[in-house]
Amino acid sequence: MKIKNLFIAPILLLAFTGVVACGSSKKTDDTEAIEKKVVIKAPAFDADSAYAYVKAQTDFGPRVPNTQAHRDCGEYLAKQLEKYGAKVYNQYADLEAWDGTILKARNIIGAFNPDNKKRVMLCAHWDSRPYADYDADEKNHKKPIDGANDGASGVGVLLEIARQIQKEAPTVGIDIIFFDAEDYGTPAWHRGSYKAHDWCLGSQYWGRTPHVQGYFARYGILLDMVGGKGGTFYYEPYSYRTARKEVKKIWNKAHELGYGSYFVKQEGSEVTDDHVYVNQLARIPCVDIINYDPVYENSSFGPTWHTVNDNIHNIDRNTLKAVGQTVMDVIYNEK
Numbered sequence: 001m002k003i004k005n006l007f008i009a010p011i012l013l014l015a016f017t018g019v020v021a022c023g024s025s026k027k028t029d030d031t032e033a034i035e036k037k038v039v040i041k042a043p044a045f046d047a048d049s050a051y052a053y054v055k056a057q058t059d060f061g062p063r064v065p066n067t068q069a070h071r072d073c074g075e076y077l078a079k080q081l082e083k084y085g086a087k088v089y090n091q092y093a094d095l096e097a098w099d100g101t102i103l104k105a106r107n108i109i110g111a112f113n114p115d116n117k118k119r120v121m122l123c124a125h126w127d128s129r130p131y132a133d134y135d136a137d138e139k140n141h142k143k144p145i146d147g148a149n150d151g152a153s154g155v156g157v158l159l160e161i162a163r164q165i166q167k168e169a170p171t172v173g174i175d176i177i178f179f180d181a182e183d184y185g186t187p188a189w190h191r192g193s194y195k196a197h198d199w200c201l202g203s204q205y206w207g208r209t210p211h212v213q214g215y216f217a218r219y220g221i222l223l224d225m226v227g228g229k230g231g232t233f234y235y236e237p238y239s240y241r242t243a244r245k246e247v248k249k250i251w252n253k254a255h256e257l258g259y260g261s262y263f264v265k266q267e268g269s270e271v272t273d274d275h276v277y278v279n280q281l282a283r284i285p286c287v288d289i290i291n292y293d294p295v296y297e298n299s300s301f302g303p304t305w306h307t308v309n310d311n312i313h314n315i316d317r318n319t320l321k322a323v324g325q326t327v328m329d330v331i332y333n334e335k
Contacts, residue, residue, distance in 0.1 A: 219284065
């Protein structure tokens with residue numbers, strides 16, 4: 001592996017000078033113990049490139065399972081990962097939605113350096129919501145959404161990371177997983193009974209039947225809604241309980257890089273997201289980097305969540321950069 005742009009930070013410097021005592025034959029040689037921490041500067045994350053990947057997904061239209069837009073986008077994502085040198089796995093599955101609809105789902109996995117036993121997984125969901133059930137206009141509640149932030153932003157960041165890995169790989173193996181059928185949960189307007197575990201169907205399937213038998217990673221990082229204007233990311237409580245060391249590592253790195261205004265070191269709201277099933281079913285600690293808006297009255301996810309306004313016009317390159325660069329610096333410093 002080629003490693004470039006190293007920054008050497010001295011942590012401890014102790015000098016011991018040997019002293020010969022009067023009348024003693026015992027000598028202590030001059031020694032110097034130097035403990036150094038090697039910090040690898042990751043490649044520069046290109047926010048314009050990530051933005052283009054987000055737009056490419058939304059240009060297909062809403063990526064709702066069982067639609068042509070969904071099928072076409074799935075082919076695009078798999079080909080992009082293959083283009084960047086990943087070994088691509090496709091998991092096709094029929095998954096039952098909250099209303100009994102059978103979803104033709106597809107998890108897409110790109111494995112970089114697949115023979116390396118030291119692995120980190122990065123993931124996001126690539127489907128989009130079939131209902132704008134939190135839109136201010138009730139007439140939009142049964143319309144599908146573009147999902148530019150809720151879905152496409154995380155995938156866009158990971159595609160840019162994949163592009164960078166092809167040019168200069170980290171020491172560890174990386175698995176990029178695009179989970180399907182995350183956002184087909186029971187809509188807010190439904191007044192009947194609720195089915196348990198009706199969200200995150202793709203990650204539930206993968207957690208029970210991973211793409212590689214016996215698959216394990218040191219930890220995972222889930223990206224969800226990581227491109228919105230003014231995005232902020234608080235500690236997600238489930239992540240903080242089950243992957244505390246990794247949460248602190250990520251947030252500390254963000255602050256080192258100058259992204260402290262995005263990565264807030266306070267707890268937000270606990271959410272049911274793909275990271276829960278990665279942890280519970282695959283037994284891998286997984287951190288959810290997810291937008292948390294502490295002031296918005298209708299949803300802690302912000303004003304465009306599950307509305308027709310979740311479109312490319314509300315994606316901010318600065319937010320994509322803050323998340324993407326932070327994740328890259330974390331994984332490039334894994335040994």
